[in-house]
Amino acid sequence: MSQLIKKRRIDSYALAWRLPIIVWQLLFFVGPLLFLIAMSFFLVKNYRMVETFDLANWARMFSKDYFWSSYLYTFGMASLATVVATLIAFPASYALAFKVSDNVRRWAVFFLIVPFFTSYLVRTFSWYVILAESGIVNSILGNVGLGPFKMLNTPFGTMVGFMTLVLPLLVILQTLSLSQIDKNLIEAAHNLGCGRIRTIYAVIIPLAKIGLVVGALFCFILSFGDFVSPYYLGGSSPPTLSILIIDTTKSGQQWPRAAVVAICMMTTLFVMAFLAIRFAYRKPAS
Amino acid sequence: MTEPLVKFRDVVKRFGNFIAVKRMDLDIYEGEFVAFMGPSGCGKTTTLRLLAGLETPSEGEIRLDGELMNEVKPHERETPLVWQSLALFPFLNARENVEFGLKMRGFDADVRREKATKWLERLGMGEFIERDVSQLSGGQRQRVALARALVTEPKILLLDEPLSALDAHLVIRMQGVLTKLQRELGITFVYVTHSQSEAFAMADRVVIMGEGNIQQVGSPREIYRTPKNRFVAEFVGRNNILSGTVQNVQTDTLVVKTPSGDFSVPNPEDRTFQVSDPISFSVSADLVTISVERSDADNCVECNLISEEFIGSVVTLFLEANDGTELKAQVQEKELEKIDPKLQISYYMSWPTRSAHVLENNPSEE
Numbered sequence: 001m002s003q004l005i006k007k008r009r010i011d012s013y014a015l016a017w018r019l020p021i022i023v024w025q026l027l028f029f030v031g032p033l034l035f036l037i038a039m040s041f042f043l044v045k046n047y048r049m050v051e052t053f054d055l056a057n058w059a060r061m062f063s064k065d066y067f068w069s070s071y072l073y074t075f076g077m078a079s080l081a082t083v084v085a086t087l088i089a090f091p092a093s094y095a096l097a098f099k100v101s102d103n104v105r106r107w108a109v110f111f112l113i114v115p116f117f118t119s120y121l122v123r124t125f126s127w128y129v130i131l132a133e134s135g136i137v138n139s140i141l142g143n144v145g146l147g148p149f150k151m152l153n154t155p156f157g158t159m160v161g162f163m164t165l166v167l168p169l170l171v172i173l174q175t176l177s178l179s180q181i182d183k184n185l186i187e188a189a190h191n192l193g194c195g196r197i198r199t200i201y202a203v204i205i206p207l208a209k210i211g212l213v214v215g216a217l218f219c220f221i222l223s224f225g226d227f228v229s230p231y232y233l234g235g236s237s238p239p240t241l242s243i244l245i246i247d248t249t250k251s252g253q254q255w256p257r258a259a260v261v262a263i264c265m266m267t268t269l270f271v272m273a274f275l276a277i278r279f280a281y282r283k284p285a286s
Numbered sequence: 287m288t289e290p291l292v293k294f295r296d297v298v299k300r301f302g303n304f305i306a307v308k309r310m311d312l313d314i315y316e317g318e319f320v321a322f323m324g325p326s327g328c329g330k331t332t333t334l335r336l337l338a339g340l341e342t343p344s345e346g347e348i349r350l351d352g353e354l355m356n357e358v359k360p361h362e363r364e365t366p367l368v369w370q371s372l373a374l375f376p377f378l379n380a381r382e383n384v385e386f387g388l389k390m391r392g393f394d395a396d397v398r399r400e401k402a403t404k405w406l407e408r409l410g411m412g413e414f415i416e417r418d419v420s421q422l423s424g425g426q427r428q429r430v431a432l433a434r435a436l437v438t439e440p441k442i443l444l445l446d447e448p449l450s451a452l453d454a455h456l457v458i459r460m461q462g463v464l465t466k467l468q469r470e471l472g473i474t475f476v477y478v479t480h481s482q483s484e485a486f487a488m489a490d491r492v493v494i495m496g497e498g499n500i501q502q503v504g505s506p507r508e509i510y511r512t513p514k515n516r517f518v519a520e521f522v523g524r525n526n527i528l529s530g531t532v533q534n535v536q537t538d539t540l541v542v543k544t545p546s547g548d549f550s551v552p553n554p555e556d557r558t559f560q561v562s563d564p565i566s567f568s569v570s571a572d573l574v575t576i577s578v579e580r581s582d583a584d585n586c587v588e589c590n591l592i593s594e595e596f597i598g599s600v601v602t603l604f605l606e607a608n609d610g611t612e613l614k615a616q617v618q619e620k621e622l623e624k625i626d627p628k629l630q631i632s633y634y635m636s637w638p639t640r641s642a643h644v645l646e647n648n649p650s651e652e
Contacts, residue, residue, distance in 0.1 A: 187340055188373035190360040192434070193390035202390075206377040283377060283418075 033266075040259040047253045061260045067244070071264070074240040077155065078224035081162040085170050085219045086212070088163070093174030094200070097181070109175065115168045124161050124228050131157060131233070153235025161229025166219045173218065177211020178204065213280035220276075221269055241265050289352060291316045291442060291474050292337065297346035299332050306332040308498040310346070314476065316441070319468050321477045321489035325521065328495040330478045334444050337476065338365045351441065361390070366435035367444040370451070372427050374419045374434070380406060381415045384433045391438065405433040409463070425456045432467070442474040449484060461487050482522060486510070494518050501648070515646045516566055524571040524602070526613050527645070532563045539639060542567065546607035549585045551642040566645040571614040573641040576603060576633050578625055583636035589613055590632055605635065 041053045061067045096108050115123065130136045131151040141147040151157055181204060189203040190196070205212065223229075227242040236243050241261055248258040290313035299307040307329045314320050322330040335341045336348060339360035348355045355363065366387065374383050384402035393401070406415050409429040414422060422430065428448065435443055445464075449457045465488050468475045479485050485492050486506040494501040494509060494517075501521075502514040513519035519527050530544030539550045542565055551567045559565060580586055589605040601622055605613040613635055625633065 182371070182373070184369055184371050184373040185375060187360070188367070188369060188375075189386075191338055191340070191365070191367050192387035193361050193438075194386070195359075195361050198390070202386075203375065206375075209377070 036259050036262060039256050040263055042256045044253055044256060049253075049255060057256045057260045061257055061264075066239075067261070070239050070241050070244050073238050074224060074242075074265075075268070077158060077162070077230070077240065078220050081159060081166065081223040082216050082219040084159065085163060085166045086216050089167055089170040089174055089215070090212075092171050093178055094204075096171070096175045097178035098186075105175070105179065109172060112168045112172050112175075115164075120165055121228055121232075123164050124232055127157070127160055127164070127233055128152065131160065152233060153237060155234060158230045158234030158240075161233040162219075162223045162226065165226060165229065166222050169222075170215045170219055173211060173215035174208070177208045177215070180211075181207045210280045213276050217273060217276040220272055224269060224272075225265060288315065290314060291318075291351060292476075293347070293349040294333075295347040295349070297336065297343045297348060299329075299336060299341060300344045305498050307336070307343075310500060312493065312500060312503070314474060316474055317472045319465070319475045319477065319488055319490045320493060321479060321485035321491070322493045322495055323479055323482065323485040323521075324495035324501075326480060329498040330480075330493075330495045331446060333495070334367070334446055334476060334478045337442075338367050338444055339363050364438065364440045365442055365444055366438065366440050367446060368431050368435050368448045370447040372431040372448070372451075374427055374430055376419055378419070379415075380411065380417050380419065380422065380430045383419065383430055384437050386434060387438045401437055402433070405437045406430070409433050424452050425460065428452065428460060429463075432463075436467075436471070440473065442476065443468075445475060445477045447479050447481075448477075450479075450481070457484070464488060494521060496521065496648075511570065512643050513568055513645065515648050516568075517648045519568040519645055524614060524616060525568040526571060526574065527566060527568050528611065529564070529566040532559045532561055532565050535559055535561060540565070540644075544611075545609040546611045547587050549587075549642065550639045551644055552640060554644045557644070557646075567642045568645055569637050569642050571602065572616040574615045574635050574637045576605075576615050576617055576625055576635055578633060580634050581636040584639040585642070586634050586636040587613070588632060589635050605633065 039049075040057055041055070043050045043052055043054050043056060096105050100108070128135070132138070133148055133150065133152070135151075137151065138148040141149065151160070185203060185207065186199060189199045194202055225242055227240075227246070230236065230240040231243055234240075239247065241264070245258045245261050248254045248261065292312075292314035294310045294312040297307055297310040298305065310333065322333060324330050332341060336343055337350075337355075339355065339358055339362075343356055350363070350365070375386065378386065381399070381402045384405055385398040388398040388401060403415055406412065406429075409432060411426060411429050411433065414426060417426075419427060419430065431448070449460050452460060461484060464475070464477075468488075475488075477485070477489065486509075489506060491503060492506050492509050493503050496517045502509055502518045504512075504514075509518065510522060513522055513525060516527060519525040528542070528544050528546060528549065530542045530549075532540050533543040533548065534541035536553065538553050540553050540559055541548055541550050549567075551565075553559070575581065575583065580588075587607050589607045592604045592606050594604065595602040596619070599619050600616055601619050603615045603617065605615065607613055615635055
């Protein structure tokens with residue numbers, strides 16, 4: 001009997017701590033999400049939303065080529081951004097984790113946080129000066145008789161924007177996960193006949209796998225859902241899914257159709273996150 | 287005399303202003319079990335890392351099998367090391383860990399598997415070949431680390447305090463495993479430890495290091511019975527160290543005047559002493575006798591009991607001479623009954639002259 005009472009008391013104590021996050025999640029995550037799903041079955045008549053259950057929005061979006069081409073373009077750009085950012089960030093993170101003093105590493109992490117002081121939108125606009133037809137890059141290239149190259153309003157511009165968004169975060173995540181590696185394991189690899197470059201993929205990457213995959217996942221999520229870069233630097237040509245959402249809501253108050261696009265995006269991200277985390281924590285098959 | 291497997295010649299290793307190893311000269315022969323022993327920061331681990339190529343000497347030469355090793359990269363050497371932390375790869379299982387070195391040397395998958403399995407079985411790990419490292423106990427991981435280092439059949443195995451993380455009873459077991467293995471394989475083991483019992487139990491030769499210098503090289507027995515200098519005598523412990531000046535020189539004995547009294551010590555053959563020269567000598571704690579009455583032995587000093595350390599059949603008594611000099615005596619537990627120790631009771635410690643041993647100055651004082 002006394003044991004029962006003790007057990008109940010501990011439970012209510014734990015619940016008291018858990019309650020705020022549960023309430024918060026129900027109010028601001030589960031609630032809106034359920035509403036979004038419900039809304040995707042509503043219809044718009046005379047610019048007014050009618051609460052009903054109709055598959056028309058789903059049928060219409062899935063039958064449109066522009067939806068599928070946006071989806072493929074968005075998915076492709078986010079994947080490319082993930083690969084490019086990971087390849088650019090890794091050498092920097094490797095150097096920061098292993099080839100500099102603790103002091104330099106601390107300052108580097110500090111300076112990598114500085115970009116977050118200003119809005120991403122502001123940073124994106126600053127690329128105009130650099131990438132424009134008469135911008136810094138083209139005037140430098142013009143001096144050696146090259147160009148001008150069209151960089152704004154192209155997928156290249158979008159990619160530059162994505163890198164602005166993800167690189168500082170990615171280098172921080174990778175540096176932190178690489179610097180957690182036990183240096184003895186690296187020396188042990190050398191001691192067993194493993195050269196320096198081979199050690200990177202035979203020992204360092206497997207050891208930092210979780211951090212590297214989580215970093216890559218963030219790249220994908222941020223690029224997949226980003227609106228700013230594809231709109232301002234990519235010139236909406238072709239549109240990504242987030243631009244499609246904006247356009248759909250603007251044209252004829254089609255919130256339910258926008259909800260369909262949003263649900264497709266969220267489902268994609270859920271699946272990608274699930275696969276990435278499962279891959280990160282799985283032991284490599286030998 | 288065969289050519290030594292390892293030669294250190296005038297090896298110096300500096301880290302900035304700190305000198306970790308000062309002018310080391312040492313030969314290590316094939317098939318020897320050599321233990322480097324010393325307090326932390328004495329340079330023993332640096333010496334091992336120099337051998338493995340994880341550090342490069344600031345000065346001097348290191349030769350392995352006659353070949354100059356100074357500039358040879360660690361991954362180009364055949365000097366496998368067993369790490370204090372074991373450094374097993376957590377993302378590989380036991381067999382894959384053992385196969386790692388073979389994989390780097392380009393062995394085929396089936397050869398790797400066969401060799402790894404053979405070594406794990408030899409070390410009694412037959413049932414755990416496919417286990418994850420995280421599922422193994424400390425002793426089992428130790429064996430995986432050993433198999434991983436030995437699978438490439440090196441001429442020399444380096445061990446950096448490999449037993450320090452194990453429970454006491456496992457340490458004794460692993461000592462047995464290591465000595466047996468070393469004898470069967472006939473390869474050189476270089477073993478770094480701060481534990482006297484490990485070094486003395488396993489090694490053919492012990493190298494005592496202190497402050498970056500080799501203080502003494504010798505068999506465990508030589509080091510125990512005839513410590514070369516004060517550093518070794520203090521480090522090995524259980525030694526009574528007395529200092530004073532020479533008062534009287536005879537052919538085979540010297541009379542030494544110390545604050546605790548006058549004692550006679552054997553006159554060392556390799557050094558000449560004159561009256562009033564400073565001198566230190568040691569008397570091993572297990573060679574002294576404790577009595578309640580003054581004894582008629584060659585040397586006798588009155589002292590008070592401070593504390594005792596009971597570790598089973600042997601008891602160590604910590605005493606203090608009238609001038610405050612610390613003294614130690616190791617006596618059999620059954621003999622203790624005769625003197626009935628109560629704290630702060632006065633005793634006499636005595637020893638024959640031949641039990642005393644004259645110490646040299648520490649190298650850093652020269």
